[in-house]
Amino acid sequence: xxxxxxxxxxxxxxxxxxxxxxxxxxxxxxxxxxxxxxxxxxxxxxxxxxxxxxxxxxxxxxxxxxxxxxxxxxxxxxxxxxxxxxxxxxxxxxxxxxxxxxxxxxxxxxxxxxxxxxxxxxxxxxxxxxxxxxxxxxxxxxxxxxxxxxxxxxxxxxxxxxxxxxxxxxxxxxxxxxxxxxxxxxxxxxxxxxxxxxxxxxxxxxxxxxxxxxxxxxxxxxxxxxxxxxxxxxxxxxxxxxxxxxxxxxxxxxxxxxxxxxxxxxxxxxxxxxxxxxxxxxxxxxxxxxxxxxxxxxxxxxxxxxxxxxxxxxxxxxxxxxxxxxxxx
Numbered sequence: 001x002x003x004x005x006x007x008x009x010x011x012x013x014x015x016x017x018x019x020x021x022x023x024x025x026x027x028x029x030x031x032x033x034x035x036x037x038x039x040x041x042x043x044x045x046x047x048x049x050x051x052x053x054x055x056x057x058x059x060x061x062x063x064x065x066x067x068x069x070x071x072x073x074x075x076x077x078x079x080x081x082x083x084x085x086x087x088x089x090x091x092x093x094x095x096x097x098x099x100x101x102x103x104x105x106x107x108x109x110x111x112x113x114x115x116x117x118x119x120x121x122x123x124x125x126x127x128x129x130x131x132x133x134x135x136x137x138x139x140x141x142x143x144x145x146x147x148x149x150x151x152x153x154x155x156x157x158x159x160x161x162x163x164x165x166x167x168x169x170x171x172x173x174x175x176x177x178x179x180x181x182x183x184x185x186x187x188x189x190x191x192x193x194x195x196x197x198x199x200x201x202x203x204x205x206x207x208x209x210x211x212x213x214x215x216x217x218x219x220x221x222x223x224x225x226x227x228x229x230x231x232x233x234x235x236x237x238x239x240x241x242x243x244x245x246x247x248x249x250x251x252x253x254x255x256x257x258x259x260x261x262x263x264x265x266x267x268x269x270x271x272x273x274x275x276x277x278x279x280x281x282x283x284x285x286x287x288x289x290x291x292x293x294x295x296x297x298x299x300x301x302x303x304x305x306x307x308x309x310x311x312x313x314x315x316x317x318x319x320x321x322x323x324x325x326x327x328x329x
Contacts, residue, residue: 004195004268004269004270004271005195005269006048006076006117006168006169006195006197006271007076007116007117007146007147007149007168007169007195008146008147008168009076009116011047011048011076011271012045012046012047012048012286012289013264013270013271013272013289014046014260014264014271014272014273014274014285014286014288014289015046015047015048015049015050015076015078015197015271015272015273016041016046016048016049016050016273016274016275016276016282017050017199017273017274017275018038018049018050018051018055018060018063018064018275019051019052019055019060019275020275020276020277021034021037021038021055021056021060021063021275021277022034022055022056022059022060022063023055023056023059023060024055024221024222025204025205025221025222025223025275025277026217026218026221026277027218028056028277029277031063033277034063034067034277035063035066035067036279037276037277037279037282038063038064038067038068039067039068040279040282040283041282041286042068042071042074042075044282044283044286045286046075046286047074047075047076048075048076048078048271048273049064049075049076049077049078050078050079050171050197050199050273051064051077051078051079051080052079052080052081052083052119052121053079053080053081053083053102053105053106053109054080054083054084054085054121057085058105058109061079061106061109061110062109062110064077064110065109065110065111065112069111072112076116076117077110077112077115077116077117078115078116078117078118078119078149078169078197079106079110079115079117079118079119080118080119080120080121080151080171081094081098081099081102081103081106081118081119081120081121082094082098082099082102082119082120082121082122082124083121083122083322084098090318090319090322092121092122092123092124092322093124094120094122094123094124094127094132095124095127095131095132096127096131096132096134096135099120099132099135099136099139100135100138100139103115103118103139103144103145104144106118107144113143113144114143114144114145114146115144115145115146116145116146116147117145117146117147117148117149117168117169118136118139118145118147118148118149119148119149119150119151119169119171120132120136120148120149120150120151120153121151121152122151122152122322122323122324123150123152123153123154123157123324129157129160129161129164130164132161133148133161133164133165134164136148136165137164137165147167147168147169148165148167148168149167149168149169149170149171149194149195149197150167150170150171151170151171151172151199152171152172152173152322152323152324152325153170153172153185153324153325154184154185154324154325154326155184155185155187155188155326157324158170158185158188158189158192158194159188159192162192162194167194168194168195169194169195169196169197170185170188170189170194170195170196170197171196171197171198171199171273172185172196172197172198172199172325173198173199173200173314173325174186174196174198174199174200174201174263174266174270175198175200175201175202175203175207175259175263176203176207176244176259176262176263176301176302176304176305176306177203177206177207177228177237177305177306177307177310177314178200178203178314179306179307179328180314180325180326180327180328181196181325181326183326183327183328184326185325185326186266186267186270189269190267190269193269194269195269195270195271196267196269196270196271197270197271197272197273198263198270198271198272198273199273201259201260201263201272201273201274202255202256202259202260202274202285203228203259204222204223204226205223206223206228206229206237206241207241207244207255207256207259207305208254208255208256208281209241209242209244209245209254209255209256212238213234214229214230214234215231217229225316225318225319226312226314226315226316227312227313227314227315227316228310228311228312228313228314229312230312232311232312233311233312236311237310237311237312240304240305240309240310241255241305243304244258244259244301244304244305247297247300247301247304248301250297251293251294251297253288253291253293254284256274256281256284256285256288257284257285257287257288257291258293258297258301259301260272260274260285260288260289261288261289261291261293261298262293262298262301262302264288264289265293265295265298272289307328
């Protein structure tokens with residue numbers, strides 16, 4: 001697959017999400033393992049790395065700086081700001097002061113003088129959009145960031161921000177089992193010429209077919225709070241995933257590769273950023289962008305796992321309050 005444009009730069013459509021190098025899913029890799037994953041990513045040809053100030057409370061950004069010292073020109077770097085945590089409770093702060101301070105802190109952790117793309121990680125209803133975007137524009141003007149994007153915003157909010165200053169990317173969850181962006185955001189980004197970056201394109205690991213029982217996940221694994229992984233929903237979802245594994249096997253692929261190929265097929269402006277703690281998965285994910293998949297197979301995957309067939313919401317109630325992407329009724 002040819003490269004796709006992101007903030008004016010051609011990059012491989014399969015990027016690397018760097019959240020679970022230090023946080024969120026399963027037991028984090030050791031420091032040495034995380035460094036090895038980043039080294040191997042560049043060796044394979046990954047040239048789009050996605051992180052955030054909140055991932056491991058800055059640890060993901062520090063890992064990238066340490067592992068890839070002296071190689072900053074070899075990859076496109078995206079990070080995020082806007083989510084704040086106090087006493088383990090999540091909130092959002094996209095005030096100009098917070099954005100400006102956060103950019104400086106990220107630059108220090110990343111040991112670089114610029115971030116290619118900075119997202120507002122969530123929408124802040126307490127701050128006028130023009131004020132938040134204005135802070136990002138000032139950062140662009142002085143060279144601290146190259147472009148800006150937003151994450152989990154509605155189509156109307158995207159249009160409002162884009163009218164203030166053109167945005168380069170929208171990052172939102174999108175996979176076979178999370179289709180919210182198909183209501184409005186995917187078409188909005190296509191219309192406006194904005195890149196769409198799909199996070200969790202393999203369903204937070206659920207679509208890989210390798211998780212048998214979510215009850216075995218570590219106590220702090222985020223998926224323990226997500227309805228699709230809970231006992232009332234998981235057996236039905238696992239049956240669908242088993243069918244996806246069998247479908248992928250027919251074409252000599254893994255279920256994750258089929259899920260990634262499906263996401264990339266949804267538009268020429270679509271990128272995916274699967275994360276992993278495994279060198280094997282790192283290699284398989286990158287290869288997914290190079291596999292020619294017949295449309296008939298993609299259609300069968302589409303019909304198998306979708307908003308109508310999956311059981312449970314993608315987020316629990318607390319997390320849903322921070323998401324403004326359009327919802328299915």
